Amino acid sequence: MNLILLDEQELNERGEVRLTGRRAEHIRTVLQGRSGQSLWVGKVNGPLGTGMIKQVDESGVQLRCVFGGEVPALPRVDLLLAMPRPKVMKRLWASLAAMGIGRLVITNAQKVERYYFDSHVLESSFYEPLLREGLEQAADTRIPEVHICRQLKPLVEDELTTWIPDAVRLVSDPSAQQRVSDVIPPHIENRVLVAVGPEGGWSAYELDLFQAHGFHAVGMGPRTLRTDTACVAMLALISDALTAHAGSKD
Amino acid sequence: MNLILLDEQELNERGEVRLTGRRAEHIRTVLQGRSGQSLWVGKVNGPLGTGMIKQVDESGVQLRCVFGGEVPALPRVDLLLAMPRPKVMKRLWASLAAMGIGRLVITNAQKVERYYFDSHVLESSFYEPLLREGLEQAADTRIPEVHICRQLKPLVEDELTTWIPDAVRLVSDPSAQQRVSDVIPPHIENRVLVAVGPEGGWSAYELDLFQAHGFHAVGMGPRTLRTDTACVAMLALISDALTAHAGSKD
The missing domain is CATH 2.40.240.20 (Hypothetical PUA domain-like; domain 1)
Structure with missing residues (x-):
């Protein structure tokens, strides 16, 4: 703490x-x-x-x-996450708040089991203390906004554009050759929205849906990571790309 | 799996x-x-x-x-880790193997509690199944070599050079301005050795010791991360820097 x-x-x-x-x-x-x-x-x-x-x-x-007078800036990354196994989600809450995200949108996907959504780990009385624990670790005060949206299609086709307009959009895909730093342009001031799939990956249909709505597929090399590890790795790379560009601006 | x-x-x-x-x-x-x-x-x-x-x-x-005939290449990163709280170390084993490291050297530091070393999480019968679990996740076969060395000074002054000669050496320091990609030169074929400190950070004496032995201090921004999150983030950045350079070589 x-x-x-x-x-x-x-x-x-x-x-x-x-x-x-x-x-x-x-x-x-x-x-x-x-x-x-x-x-x-x-x-x-x-x-x-x-x-x-x-x-x-x-x-x-x-x-x-x-x-002091100043409120810490909202982290510039938003995460769209296919609901992982509840045991993995439980571990993720504090890590995500510590890494720093503005919004967390938890959604469904073909390879997500329906019963995952019945878990108590999605109740705010369960996750709010864990988000606070992550902020206390990272010395930040901005609690991520959490949305649970079980319909992926209207989310990608419609709602995300209203909630998070003008974001650079990435979708994590182990088979993609492009890397995070290839698709985050220098000196951007936009937010970055990244979609991380379920353990079995996004389906071909889902990847097409994302790409049709401006998401760039990015990979992190040949190793298949568990959702919690993949999220931390992906957020580290995005935050580094945003910082690197901010630095080179001076 | x-x-x-x-x-x-x-x-x-x-x-x-x-x-x-x-x-x-x-x-x-x-x-x-x-x-x-x-x-x-x-x-x-x-x-x-x-x-x-x-x-x-x-x-x-x-x-x-x-x-097949070919054995997967040994991951090019070695990790020198100040022993974290046993509860955190327990979670780390599988993540480290999944991210991919060649060697893990666990050591002491000023801000490490002595009793951490008495924990059963440092017994090979405890951690070996977890390392295998991480490899099964990442689809790799190379089990990280584990060394437990309670004396930091002779390790840095002497032993590391014998075990891991010619590595690019990094030490994680939240106050450092340089980033991982600033200190990993393009197209290197060397291994990378990274030292990650305890929750309270390396002491000034320890940072001096590292820097006197060729370790470059690198930071990951202003957020203080728990050891397990910091290790995953650091390994993601190093692996990305090594891959980026490999890619741009073609």
Whole structure:
């Protein structure tokens, strides 16, 4: 936890908050917090700041917080993900928030089993704490927006254009020869939307649908990766391509 | 499982093997294997091939295998890893094998807790099945060599040069401005050795030690990642830089 994430409504008008449970436990045992010590804090979808420990004991931790003005920028990548096995999805929530995505759209695909969508790992009461855990790790405050859309066709044909206009569109396809850096043009300011398929891959029909709607197929070499590993690898490559281009602009 | 991994000594002189347990279960239930069907197989540290199902029932699966001549190339990346929390290390084994590394050297660092090394996750009986699982996912046969070296200093000053001569050396440092693709020269045929630190990062002393021995500090942007996420992201960037250069050579 490199940041203590707070909800606006937890803070009183003097910027004070009394923590109990997981965050208090972390401050006491891992950070070995003492009265007078300062910690990184952040408001959910708001600015970063520092929290000074006023009091710490078995019953909880009292912080007085001061926040900066600027809210961290929304990560420039959105992920369209074919629902993986629930066991894999469970592991993914925190990693995705840590890597940084603006939106996560979970969808169906031919090689997705229907019962995956009945899993409790898609309930916000289950995943929201995991998204927060990922943000606390990465020291960010922007919680990814989560959409669950079980119909791939209207999503690709229609809805995505409304939600995420003007994005550079990529679809992960192990057989593609083009790489991420080949299709992200230099100096773009657009968002990047990347579609990552199920364990068995997108079907030929699905790949055609994506390509007919402006998605560039990109590969990551010959090794077949599990969805969670593939997502982290893909997000690392996209974020690197966006940073490289930002850097070379100066 | 995109490959059924077999040990040389499991096969009889006609290339036949009788599987029970995990692999048989996978063939029966996930692949829904039928008599006459062919599957991808591979010999541990040996060639890939195909296995034709001769018989499949509750008690097991009988395969007749034919192997190609060529052994997959050893992945060109070696990883020097400060021992993470055992819970994180447990998750890492299969991912590392799936991403592809030649050697894994696990070492100590200032911010590593001593008791991490007492964990059963460092016993070969624990990790070897996980490495195999990662290879079966990635359809590779080359099991990473694992070394556990609790002394960082002699390792960096001496042993690494003997084990892995002529490697391009990188050390992951969140504060570094240089990126992986800045320090991997075009068209190299060398191996790449990358050092990934503990959750709290390498100490200043450790970073100096690495840099004094030819390691280039590389960063991956401002987000602090958990060791397992950071390793996957770093290996994706290195493998991409090596592939990009190989491609542009033609």
